[in-house]
Amino acid sequence: MKRYNFFPSLAILAACLSLLSCKAKKEAPEEKLRDIDVAEVIVDSVVLHKTYPGHISSDNSVDVICRVDGMIITQNYTGGTFVKKGQVLFTVDPVLYRNTVIQAEATLASAISSRDYAKSHYEAVKKAFQSEAVSKMEVLNAESAFHQAEASIMNAQAALSTARTNLSYCTITAPVSGYITDAIHGTNTYINGSGAPVTIAKIYENANFTVEFEIEDIQYEKMAVKSDIFKSDLFRAMPLQFRDTLMNEYTADLTYTAPSVDTSTGTIVLKGKVKNKDNELKDGMYVMVSLPYGYDPDGMLVKEAAISTDQLGKYLYVVNDSNKVVYTPIEVGEVYRDSLRLVTKGVKPGDRYVTKALLTVRNGEKVNPVLKK
Numbered sequence: 001m002k003r004y005n006f007f008p009s010l011a012i013l014a015a016c017l018s019l020l021s022c023k024a025k026k027e028a029p030e031e032k033l034r035d036i037d038v039a040e041v042i043v044d045s046v047v048l049h050k051t052y053p054g055h056i057s058s059d060n061s062v063d064v065i066c067r068v069d070g071m072i073i074t075q076n077y078t079g080g081t082f083v084k085k086g087q088v089l090f091t092v093d094p095v096l097y098r099n100t101v102i103q104a105e106a107t108l109a110s111a112i113s114s115r116d117y118a119k120s121h122y123e124a125v126k127k128a129f130q131s132e133a134v135s136k137m138e139v140l141n142a143e144s145a146f147h148q149a150e151a152s153i154m155n156a157q158a159a160l161s162t163a164r165t166n167l168s169y170c171t172i173t174a175p176v177s178g179y180i181t182d183a184i185h186g187t188n189t190y191i192n193g194s195g196a197p198v199t200i201a202k203i204y205e206n207a208n209f210t211v212e213f214e215i216e217d218i219q220y221e222k223m224a225v226k227s228d229i230f231k232s233d234l235f236r237a238m239p240l241q242f243r244d245t246l247m248n249e250y251t252a253d254l255t256y257t258a259p260s261v262d263t264s265t266g267t268i269v270l271k272g273k274v275k276n277k278d279n280e281l282k283d284g285m286y287v288m289v290s291l292p293y294g295y296d297p298d299g300m301l302v303k304e305a306a307i308s309t310d311q312l313g314k315y316l317y318v319v320n321d322s323n324k325v326v327y328t329p330i331e332v333g334e335v336y337r338d339s340l341r342l343v344t345k346g347v348k349p350g351d352r353y354v355t356k357a358l359l360t361v362r363n364g365e366k367v368n369p370v371l372k373k
Contacts, residue, residue, distance in 0.1 A: 036367040037356040038319050039303060043349045046299030046342055047234060049290040049334050051241075054213030056274060058283040062176050064201040066193035067169040068092055072185060072200070079182030083174045083203065090183075090200060092191065094170035097163065104163040108156035115149035122146040169193075178205040179279070204283050209274040211240065211252045213289045214267035220257075223293050230257065234292040238272060241288040248277040252289065290334070299333075300347060301340040306355045307332065317354035317361055318347065319369045325354065327363040 066072075074091040077083055125142040128134040174180070185191060185200045192198065223230070235254040242250075252272030261268055272289070274281065307314055307330070318328040330346030347353070352369055354361055361367070 033323070033366055033368040035370045036319070036325075036354055036361060037372045038352040038369040039306070039355050039372055041343070041347050041349055041351045041353065042301050043298050044301055044336075046296045046301070046333075046336055047292050048294045048296055049239070049292050050215075050219065051334075052213045052215055052289050052291055054211050054287050054289050056209045056211045056281060056283070056285050056287055058178075058204040058206055059208040059210055059273075060176065060178075060205040061283065062178075062203050062205075063199040064089060064172060064175065064180070064203060065197040066090070066092060066172060066185075066191045066200050067197050068097065068166055069192050069194045070094075070096065070170065070190070072187050072189050072191060075183055075187050077180060079180065079201075081180065083177065083180050085174050085177045087174045088171055089174055089180070090172040092170040092172070094167055097167040097170055101160065101163040101167050104156065104160035108153065108160050111149065111152040111156040115146070115153050118142070118146040118149040166194075172200070174203060176203055176205055178203040180204075206276050206279050206281065206283075209276055209281055209283075211272045211274050211287055211289060212269060213271075213287075213291075214262075214265070214269050215291060217261045217266050217268055219293065220268050230254065232292070235272075238292065239290040240274065241290070243286060246280055248280055250274055250277070250281070296342070298349075299336070300343045300349060301336055302343055302347070302353060303355055304335060304339055304341045306353055306358070307341060308358055316347065317358065317363070319352045319354065319367065323366055323369055325361055325363055325365045325367060328353075 070092040072090055073093050076088050076090065083089065122139075122142040122145070125134055125139050129136065129139045181202045181204075183201050185198070191200070237251040238254060240250040240252055252274050254270060254272045256269075256271035258269040270291075302316065306316060308316070312329060314332050315327060315329045318326045320326050328346055331344045333342030333344050336342055352371070355372060
């Protein structure tokens with residue numbers, strides 16, 4: 001019987017399968033990496049700011065007051081509108097004060113008449129005395145009566161002036177131009193203003209405002225050691241932010257630093273001037289003041305839109321030298337030029353970070369980074 005050796009044939013078959021397998025592997029397409037936009041951490045000189053809460057107030061707010069007693073019979077404006085200096089705002093019932101003026105005018109006329117008679121009598125007595133027709137005592141009495149009559153005129157004139165002034169107070173006008181509040185006391189309200197003036201409205205001149213805020217005494221000390229820092233041009237235009245975005249951007253010119261520290265709070269009051277644009281600002285508005293306190297000549301900046309937030313804080317997706325995405329926690333500072341953010345910890349100059357597809361990129365994913373400016 002003839003025997004066949006199958007082992008060499010099996011070896012040849014295995015070798016052929018191995019070759020086919022290698023060929024198949026070589027022909028399999030490589031995995032395509034997706035393009036991901038990245039940017040590099042840039043370095044620039046940055047002015048450092050610290051933010052403090054404050055409020056703004058009108059540089060000139062004036063009370064509209066009533067100085068007489070009487071019923072308010074007219075209100076000649078609408079609350080919240082602009083009024084001009086001298087504009088009639090209210091009228092108080094003038095009847096009583098008009099009658100007082102009439103009485104004072106009559107009293108003055110009577111005093112003038114009495115003075116004229118006393119003067120004529122005094123002149124006649126003096127002539128009679130020269131001819132020894134009257135005594136010296138009669139001359140002195142006539143002279144005294146004349147002087148008393150003159151004094152009565154002065155009293156009557158003063159009373160008339162007061163009466164006319166009180167009558168003028170019945171017409172209440174705007175002491176300054178500005179925006180006026182609603183009436184505190186409106187028509188048909190009786191006011192007792194003669195004893196102590198009563199405020200019935202308020203006018204705000206809204207062209208110029210003062211912003212007031214407080215900083216820690218330790219922060220002031222850090223800044224004060226830098227010679228003339230408060231004279232820097234940076235303090236002529238301190239950025240202001242309000243609770244909501246306004247039509248205009250605002251800055252404050254630092255004009256006042258309190259000469260003492262409030263020992264109860266450990267703070268120092270600072271004030272700055274603000275120009276009101278388009279009557280947009282209102283007295284008492286809350287504001288955040290960005291106080292410049294120094295420079296960082298090597299500030300690391302990234303795009304604000306590339307920063308994400310989770311329970312652990314702020315982070316970036318950094319692409320390393322192997323083109324792998326790395327979840328990187330960071331610490332941040334202030335916004336720079338509206339779209340950039342200062343990073344104080346977590347990255348270094350030249351690091352590449354993901355700027356788009358932030359919701360789909362994954363930690364550890366290998367990507368094809370496309371550098372964008």
